[in-house]
Amino acid sequence: MAKSDATSVNRRSDIISAAIEVFAEVGYYRATTVQVAERANISQPYVFRFFSTKENLLLSALEVSWTRVVDSFRKVVETTSPELLEATLIMEYENIQEKHRNEILLQMQAQTIQEEAIQNTMRGGFKEVRDMVLTAFRGAGIEKSEERTMLFLARGVLCNVALALNMPELMKG
Numbered sequence: 001m002a003k004s005d006a007t008s009v010n011r012r013s014d015i016i017s018a019a020i021e022v023f024a025e026v027g028y029y030r031a032t033t034v035q036v037a038e039r040a041n042i043s044q045p046y047v048f049r050f051f052s053t054k055e056n057l058l059l060s061a062l063e064v065s066w067t068r069v070v071d072s073f074r075k076v077v078e079t080t081s082p083e084l085l086e087a088t089l090i091m092e093y094e095n096i097q098e099k100h101r102n103e104i105l106l107q108m109q110a111q112t113i114q115e116e117a118i119q120n121t122m123r124g125g126f127k128e129v130r131d132m133v134l135t136a137f138r139g140a141g142i143e144k145s146e147e148r149t150m151l152f153l154a155r156g157v158l159c160n161v162a163l164a165l166n167m168p169e170l171m172k173g
Contacts (some may be wrong), residue, residue: 014040024102028058028109045077059121060168062110064105066125072096073132082140086152091135093156097163108160129153 013157018039022031033054039042051057072092080088097104110122137145162170 011040011042011046014059015042015047015050015057016064019057020064020106023058023061023109024105028054028106028113033057052130055115055117058106058110058113059117061103061106062118062125064109065100066101066121066128068100069093069096069125070128070132073129077132077136081115082142084134086142086148089136089152090155093159097159098158101163104160104163108164126153130138 015036019031019036022035022039025031026035031054033047034044036057037047040047044114047057051060076088076092077085107122107125110118113119128150130153134145134149137148137152142148159171162168167173
């Protein structure tokens with residue numbers, strides 16, 4: 001990869017990281033590409049060099065966040081014994097929440113945005129996680145795999161609410 005290609009990849013990544021922070025802090029609709037550019041220490045036109053619209057920037061940010069969850073879960077599924085699978089997936093998600101809080105907040109916001117492309121991205125992320133967990137639970141011989149998968153996902157959503165509202169007591173139990 002040429003140096004300019006590497007720089008472009010890094011700049012694109014910097015812009016996405018800045019967008020995740022800004023969108024999580026002020027909300028997608030209130031956020032501006034000027035704020036994203038300032039956070040990334042670049043000019044606003046440079047943002048548009050990589051992303052033609054704010055929505056495309058959000059879609060890329062969501063892809064980054066879903067990829068993180070999917071890749072983390074895949075690693076757990078591939079390396080964890082069946083008897084520890086569910087507990088290890090829960091711990092991994094708690095770790096993601098702690099280290100990548102803004103990405104989780106971004107996903108929560110995106111669930112309420114009605115633009116079709118954003119809804120499709122969110123549906124795709126949830127579907128991929130659901131299918132992976134269900135397949136893993138079945139492969140591990142976990143009884144009532146569909147129900148346990150649904151409860152796993154529901155717990156994750158509740159943990160997201162607890163994170164957003166700063167109510168850790170919702171996560172106990």
